[in-house]
Amino acid sequence: MSNNNIQSVRGMNDCLPEVTDTWQVFESIVRDWLRRYGYREMRTPILEHTGLFKRAIGEVTDIVEKEMYTFVDELNGESLTLRPEGTASAVRSVIQHNLLYDGGKRLWYMGPMFRHERPQKGRYRQFHQVGVEALGFAGPDVDAELIMMCADLWRALGIAPTLQLNTLGDYESRQRHRTKLIAYFEAHQDVLDEDARRRLHSNPLRILDSKNPAMQALNEAAPRLMDELDEAALVHFEALQAVLRTNGIDFEINPRLVRGLDYYNRTVFEWVTDQLGAQGTVCAGGRYDGLVGQLGGKPAPAAGFAMGIERLLSLMELGSSTLAPQVPDAYLVHAGEAAQAFAWQVAASLRSAGLATVMHCGGGSFKSQMKKADASRARFALIIGDDEAAAQQVTVKPLRGTAEQTRVEVPLAIEFLKQAST
């Protein structure tokens, strides 16, 4: 193959059929899980006005500063951005369509997100999230629901990430903490790295999130937000912990968990694993009570989370928790004109009965068709020759196991295949 062939964009992957099989099983588990919790799907455009993300996520965040795919629509000069996450779009849509007019809403979405990051295992430029948002609920009960439903999904997927929990408090306490942090870091200017210096006055809280080992000691001793929290935020956090304890959900309080998006307040959490190296967070979320108002809606409390599908699937693979791929129920082998005419009818009947049926196309001998049937991984070959066509019957040949082949009427073949596929 020549190097001149066009390749996919760096950090953006194809999902080939083998892998897509797994994704589909994952997606159907997720859909059923969300249905059972009373959450409803919404779909928003992949492109939004750049201003939405600047306002929602925050100007001085990694995402907005350096990770967004932003371009000018040359036809009208508007600045547009490929969505880097889903919460901003969900909230924009909820406000635009006044969805909260009759009370709280439980929503979810699933799809591709785009961030211009350095591609590596578990970090891509196009990646996929399942996002869950509960809007209009102020209490810690909904925070607990969101966290406990995650735990439920992990059981279904056969994985066991651990829960890290923190509270960021409310606006006033964050302001107090911010003032103290700036003073503290200003007093230690010499230890600050370049990132920290840049963030000192714009977003000092993010300095605490630094992965630079040289900054760790300084960060450990920094003024703690915990010490500034208001009574109401503490009560909220305590109540959440109480529900988690009662329901047997283990967690670890991590005071340094601050999240990379500005819109969070009070509860924040991450589900993490040590099995995926530096890309160990498989799911992250929290409360964002200010965002609806900040984006121009009538203020409403809200909380949610997003999980990274690629990371979840890698974690499942490491634990050899597998999602059974789809295989066809039947592969239709036929030779001769009359046989083919009958085969079309048989295929239609099988499909109407819900059986996944692959019709052989391209002719060839029985022998070569049987090879294709095997390669298709179908459970059965249904063989139709002139004899079968004349008798309106099919020969059912199991392609797995040791069962004998039998020749039967079509309705009987359908019954047989349906039994075999359950």
Ligand code: ATP
């Ligand atoms: P990280 O610290 O790993 O960069 P983040 O805080 O930027 O994560 P969020 O914005 O909270 O991530 O997104 C929620 C989840 O989406 C993450 O926990 C992760 O599982 C997944 N995710 C985020 N960015 C990527 C990416 N570039 N590639 C693959 N998955 C990602």
Ligand code: MG
């Ligand atoms: Mg990130």
